[in-house]
Amino acid sequence: MQDNIVKIEGLFHRYSKDWAVQDINFEINRNGIVGLLGSNGAGKSTTMNILCGVLSQTRGQVLIEGIDMRTDPEEAKKRIGFLPQNAPLYLEQTVDEYLTYCAHLRLIEKRKIRESVDKVKERCGVAHFSKRLIGNLSGGYRQRVGIAQAIIHRPLLVVLDEPTNGLDPNQILEVRQLIKEIATDRSVIFSSHILSEIQATCQDIIMIEGGKIVFKDTMDTFNNYIEPDSLVATMENPPAAEELRAIGGVKEVVFLTEKTVRMRFDPTADIAEELVEMSVHRKWRLKEITLEKSSLDAIFAQLSNKTFKPSVQS
Numbered sequence: 001m002q003d004n005i006v007k008i009e010g011l012f013h014r015y016s017k018d019w020a021v022q023d024i025n026f027e028i029n030r031n032g033i034v035g036l037l038g039s040n041g042a043g044k045s046t047t048m049n050i051l052c053g054v055l056s057q058t059r060g061q062v063l064i065e066g067i068d069m070r071t072d073p074e075e076a077k078k079r080i081g082f083l084p085q086n087a088p089l090y091l092e093q094t095v096d097e098y099l100t101y102c103a104h105l106r107l108i109e110k111r112k113i114r115e116s117v118d119k120v121k122e123r124c125g126v127a128h129f130s131k132r133l134i135g136n137l138s139g140g141y142r143q144r145v146g147i148a149q150a151i152i153h154r155p156l157l158v159v160l161d162e163p164t165n166g167l168d169p170n171q172i173l174e175v176r177q178l179i180k181e182i183a184t185d186r187s188v189i190f191s192s193h194i195l196s197e198i199q200a201t202c203q204d205i206i207m208i209e210g211g212k213i214v215f216k217d218t219m220d221t222f223n224n225y226i227e228p229d230s231l232v233a234t235m236e237n238p239p240a241a242e243e244l245r246a247i248g249g250v251k252e253v254v255f256l257t258e259k260t261v262r263m264r265f266d267p268t269a270d271i272a273e274e275l276v277e278m279s280v281h282r283k284w285r286l287k288e289i290t291l292e293k294s295s296l297d298a299i300f301a302q303l304s305n306k307t308f309k310p311s312v313q314s
């Protein structure tokens, strides 16, 4: 039977008195990107540092392809590439010097180092900056070099701690694209405190809050879990706001234009059907109706406050 790429069981860690993470359990069994989502201080870096063998857990087990990170760190770490929150870059080195140094650290055979460095520069789009000092690169290119050091030894798992933090919108798109590319033939765990970032990048999501997992499943399941709670309707002959507000389950009515209205409602009420029926009877001449889901941040807050654990993950 094939071992999981990653299996984390009953992971607890405390730095001093309080638990930073508690009872973290998850598995990764396939290539692609898993998003680790949580607000500041939620426990993302602690989990990632333990997963990569940089921090030793108080309790629990981390297995990489069945190899215990605690008892056989050398073998387990060969299978992992890590880009911590503060990328371990030497700003006074050129891209070539730095990646060659990383290749040595990763124990790549001497005769293969040149080739490995060239390949990874090509893959990460930094080949044209080979002789440039890292200190003189933009934030986006520094992150690319950080990702290059994480994949130079061709690990089966790459762990990226908030890799798009501090980048401008264009750089974020470029780094996201690079992460998607490197995840085609390996597994990537990617952390962020921004839900839309995880949604745009990941196939699976693990939400962590207050050191505990509050949601873990596929991104598709997460998206389906979000129920619509407002609609936008356009009517040729709309009634007054009070008439719409009187419909059972409607919480708020706001006219966006003379003929277009947004109605917030209780997700358990079937407002759309009611609105269509009333429009026919009262001749409001409904032209268009669009259901809207709650803001992502609201869902994040909602999930963060409750413990919801679907059984499957990847």
Ligand SMILES: Nc1ncnc2c1ncn2[C@@H]1O[C@H](COP(=O)(O)OP(=O)(O)OP(=O)(O)O)[C@@H](O)[C@H]1O
Pocket (backbone or CB within 6 Å): 015, 016, 020, 038, 039, 040, 041, 042, 043, 044, 045, 046, 047, 193
């Ligand atoms: N070295 C440390 N010593 C003591 N407490 C720590 C240490 N590092 C983290 N913590 C605490 O552990 C908890 C989890 O922190 P962690 O850095 O893992 O969260 P995070 O989700 O990565 O947040 P951020 O995005 O802000 O880095 C927080 O309460 C934090 O204050």
